[in-house]
Amino acid sequence: MLRHKFTVVIEDSLEALVKVLLTTRQAQAKLISAEVCESGIENVKLLTMSLSLKPEKAEWLKRKLFNLPAVLEVDCTTLGTGLSKISE
């Protein structure tokens, strides 16, 4: 499991946000944190999620999220295991 940061641009609705979170759960990802903020565009929100996820699932999740009707953009960056600081 590696930490990933997913940034998802969503046409605003409660259902759309929940659908993103459910899809994330389907990928067997562990949600560490999530933050919703305004995107600057009317009716569009920016969801930033930090997830613990099997590396091979990351691309699938990115594509799966992009399939969702209310999702306009998805970006993903790998953050690593988060263990390096502990070992230091």
Added chain:
Amino acid sequence: MVRAADALVKAMEAKGVDVIFGIPGGATLPFYDALYDSNIRTILMRHEQQATHAADGYARVKGRPGVVTATSGPGATNLVTGIVNAMMDSQPVIAITGQVPREALGTDAFQETDITGILLPVTKYAVTVKEPSKLAQTFVDAYHIATAGRPGPVLIDVPRDVFQADVEPHWKDEPSLIKYALSHLARHPQEPNPELISKAAEILMNAEKPVIIAGGGVIISNATEELTKLAEYLMAPVVVTTPGLGSIPSDHPLMLGVIGMHGRVEANMALVESDTVLAVGVRFSDRSVGRFDDFQKGRKIIHVDIDASELGKNVTPTVSIAGDAKRILAELYACIISRTARKEARPFVQRLKAIGESFDEFMNNCGEPSKITPWRALKVIREELPRNAIVTTGVGQHQMWVQLCFKVFEPRTLITSCGLGTMGFGLPAAVGAKVAAPDRTVACIDGDGSFTMTCQSLIPIAQYDIPVICIIFDNRTLGMIRQWQDLFYQRRYKDENLEIYLKKRTKGSVDYVKLAESMGVEGAVAESLDDLRMLVRRAVRTGQALVIDLPIDREERVLPMVPPGKWLSQMMVPQGFDFHA
């Protein structure tokens, strides 16, 4: 100003909706009232799950969304199985549910349930409409979402007072969601990458033993012609997944049949022997390819699918191309014919075809010549049904026998529950299929276990004169359960027996003739293969609904079978048949 429900009905009419399957309830009465003045036909089913299956069957035959409606609470929750079934098999079903009035939401009101929350993970789109003026536009959006890209079910949940509110009847025929509105303006559907097409073509041209796997995506994208042209040019055999049955005629010389756990010998062996696989509109389910690691070994894989999230999900392809099957197959064909001559017939295909033919011969000659075996019965049914007849099935042994030996000649003529494996799907799906294609013969080949789950679909068959032929493979057992308990649980049979105690404590079967007749449909027992032939022939000729009870031996097994966790080469075949010989 008009009622929002009236605007919704107008939007549905504008989209070409001609039928709705469902059951009314308190929360949907304004909707039904609006439908009173519409030409949209309503079919009163007797259970909402069956209404969803009917809408699903309609969608599969027609190639456009089927619409189902249910009231709030239990009506809505009864939809769940049907909706998940449509999701798993990528079928565009639009569900419209009633909901308690907006001011009662969250009060645990009578028949209130959060159906949007329940269906959110298993639909492409699920929304509760809170603003009456948006109801008609929401339908247009949902219709678009259900059909765009990989199709799937959608839910529109409507509080009763939203249906009843007065609104200006304004909506656009185009989707309002930003994502689709933008792509609508840009008018650029997913373009296949030319470099990937070229690379895939190169691999296919150089393959010694190429095999094409056609999945449900080929049928959804109406790509039969393109698939056939490419296969014939490459002289590549075609194998299919269960949803892909019908993507190429069963009697085409290059068609080897269905693959998988209950796949045909020659089809599974084709995959085992292949050096290259072109998989189109396939999601590589565990039931189709067995072990993913063995499948990956020693062969190049080209995967084409409209859903980019399927590419690389279960197997890692050599080349993966996202896009519509019809277009990509056409581009592959164009690329290949510009670079190489038509390929010669491949000896391994002839060899595998011969194995398949000897297997059919073996199965047709098993046991006493007069015995009703599934293979013989299906041969008789096929001979009596028109070539373009539509056949639906339930789920279980009978379904697997159909996929193994029932010939399917045209796309959208075998309607079966694949991904979810929903017992009881066959009869209500046949209702939808017959409504979609009233001029064609529709037959449901069912098991007794499946049939009893949704047999009240006979009532709308009688009520609306929807003449479906239903043939029950009656082995008085949950056959597939019995088969697994036999093979993998040391014959410790448990709860597979469907026999009932009749008067005088004699064991027997449900009387399907009386059951059918109690619901207004004629029933008959086929005591022999000749009886079966005569009954099917009469039903086709007269165009009347008929239930045929076909008693079969409960010890019949579905073979070949690949045991769970094994590779396709480890098929179990009937005793006495050796496909290596």
